Amino acid sequence: SSSRSSVIIVGAGISGIAAAKVLAENGVEDVVILEASDRVGGRIRKESFGGVSVELGAGWIAGVGGPLSNPVWELAAQFGIRTCFSDYSNARYNIYDRSGNIVPSGIAADSYKKAVDSAIQKLRNQEEEEEEEEEANDGHGHGDDRNDSNRNNNESKRPSTPETPVELAIDFILHDFEMAEVEPISTYVDFGEREFLVADERGYDYLLYKMAEEFLFTSEGRILDNRLKLNKVVRELQYSKSGVTVKTEDGCVYEANYVILSVSIGVLQSDLLAFNPPLPRWKLEAIEKCDVMVYTKIFLKFPYKFWPSGPEKEFFIYAHERRGYYTFWQHMENAYPGSNILVVTLTNGESKRVEAQPDEETLREAMAVLRDMFGSGIPDAIDILVPRWWNNRFQRGSYSNYPIISNHKVFHNIKAPVGRIFFTGEHTSERFNGYVHGGYLSGIDTSKALLEEMRKEKERKSESQSLL
Numbered sequence: 001s002s003s004r005s006s007v008i009i010v011g012a013g014i015s016g017i018a019a020a021k022v023l024a025e026n027g028v029e030d031v032v033i034l035e036a037s038d039r040v041g042g043r044i045r046k047e048s049f050g051g052v053s054v055e056l057g058a059g060w061i062a063g064v065g066g067p068l069s070n071p072v073w074e075l076a077a078q079f080g081i082r083t084c085f086s087d088y089s090n091a092r093y094n095i096y097d098r099s100g101n102i103v104p105s106g107i108a109a110d111s112y113k114k115a116v117d118s119a120i121q122k123l124r125n126q127e128e129e130e131e132e133e134e135e136a137n138d139g140h141g142h143g144d145d146r147n148d149s150n151r152n153n154n155e156s157k158r159p160s161t162p163e164t165p166v167e168l169a170i171d172f173i174l175h176d177f178e179m180a181e182v183e184p185i186s187t188y189v190d191f192g193e194r195e196f197l198v199a200d201e202r203g204y205d206y207l208l209y210k211m212a213e214e215f216l217f218t219s220e221g222r223i224l225d226n227r228l229k230l231n232k233v234v235r236e237l238q239y240s241k242s243g244v245t246v247k248t249e250d251g252c253v254y255e256a257n258y259v260i261l262s263v264s265i266g267v268l269q270s271d272l273l274a275f276n277p278p279l280p281r282w283k284l285e286a287i288e289k290c291d292v293m294v295y296t297k298i299f300l301k302f303p304y305k306f307w308p309s310g311p312e313k314e315f316f317i318y319a320h321e322r323r324g325y326y327t328f329w330q331h332m333e334n335a336y337p338g339s340n341i342l343v344v345t346l347t348n349g350e351s352k353r354v355e356a357q358p359d360e361e362t363l364r365e366a367m368a369v370l371r372d373m374f375g376s377g378i379p380d381a382i383d384i385l386v387p388r389w390w391n392n393r394f395q396r397g398s399y400s401n402y403p404i405i406s407n408h409k410v411f412h413n414i415k416a417p418v419g420r421i422f423f424t425g426e427h428t429s430e431r432f433n434g435y436v437h438g439g440y441l442s443g444i445d446t447s448k449a450l451l452e453e454m455r456k457e458k459e460r461k462s463e464s465q466s467l468l
């Protein structure tokens with residue numbers, strides 16, 4: 001098959017769909033969307049489990065109630081998505097030790113303060129190191145007295161390391177979830193500190209469907225437009241001054257003037273895509289510099305509820321001597337009363353570990369943890385769901401995780417087009433990377449940049465034509 005289109009969009013997650021919508025609104029309708037999986041949504045993905053719809057990927061609309069309005073929150077309101085306010089503030093008072101005792105609030109508060117202070121100190125030290133490195137790179141700073149005294153300061157202000165299970169648990173929560181108390185995060189600064197859990201049977205991806213409905217042909221809840229091609233795994237992008245040729249795993253070839261590439265940072269770091277010619281060095285280096293976070297929500301279904309419920313008990317913490325070992329728990333009674341579902345969140349190393357083992361093993365581990373907290377009399381879970389974002393070759397992780405002190409140039413280079421290939425996705429959003437609204441806004445941004453480029457190209461063509 002090979003008729004040339006204006007734009008090929010690789011990936012039908014929120015950024016790809018937002019990009020396509022902006023193009024359509026600006027009159028660019030001969031677009032082809034190639035999606036590797038059999039569905040739209042990407043990292044927004046529901047699955048039915050234990051009688052309700054659970055979100056394996058993005059679950060919250062983060063950043064609500066602030067000076068600016070979160071565009072994803074607006075969409076959710078417009079389309080009537082059901083949400084539930086999440087109050088994390090009580091989590092630190094629901095810490096269980098291994099014998100099932102709730103850690104006294106005084107001890108919890110002290111450990112919390114210690115962890116926050118230490119995180120802030122760590123950050124300051126990093127900032128100083130960064131500055132010193134920059135000075136050294138500039139050729140200054142050698143033999144500089146001021147610099148030496150800085151270094152001594154670092155030595156004396158070494159952050160305390162978390163030691164007890166409670167400190168480890170809080171350190172995990174701070175670094176792998178919140179950090180907002182340590183560092184201003186643009187999502188919370190701009191859009192507000194409130195977070196709402198999507199608790200809608202139609203799923204978070206209903207947002208994407210409603211967006212798609214405005215420019216793609218849909219019927220009875222399905223997208224039936226032949227510009228959206230599912231199960232098309234892009235393997236090669238061949239680009240030149242005149243256009244881009246895209247080859248898929250099933251041997252199809254598509255041609256276009258431009259490509260918008262929305263695959264995740266994890267996919268860019270993997271060898272799924274071949275570029276011909278290879279991507280330039282500055283691009284590859286920027287891609288390598290961005291870390292990938294793995295974040296896994298494990299769902300457990302029980303015959304009945306044995307945990308304390310109520311809004312202030314929604315989140316609870318398990319303190320174990322191994323950092324991140326089944327630490328962060330949530331009950332789903334606020335979202336879906338009577339569902340008898342618990343969710344435990346693992347990250348990075350622990351995520352990779354459970355992805356590699358059979359689910360029965362993970363179930364055994366989780367049950368042992370729950371019996372530590374709630375006693376041996378509790379019933380076994382009757383079902384478990386373990387998402388595998390790391391081993392999914394169309395994802396290779398959950399979201400981008402830029403170093404907190406990361407320089408603007410890395411973002412710029414990750415986002416910058418290479419010839420006729422434009423980059424988009426959550427990881428290209430300097431302010432909101434890692435979030436659904438980051439993906440959404442990046443898609444809009446990239447399409448606007450592409451439209452501008454198309455306008456310039458047209459101008460250049462008509463100029464050279466009038467010269468003839």
Ligand code: FAD
Pocket residue numbers: 010011012013014015016034035036037040041042043044056057058059060061062232233234235262263264267272273295296297389393394395397398399424425426427433434435436437438439
């Ligand atoms: P994606 O959704 O990944 O879209 C890219 C698409 O490209 C995918 O559909 C993929 O299948 C496709 N693709 C990949 N390779 C190819 C190929 N070779 N050929 C064709 N297609 C390809 N954000 C929040 O705001 N709140 C949260 O609570 C939250 N929690 C999260 C929890 C988890 C477990 C995860 C995984 C993510 C979470 N996020 C959350 C982040 C949020 O989901 C993402 O930032 C956002 O959905 C990314 O959208 P995207 O369009 O950039 O990428």
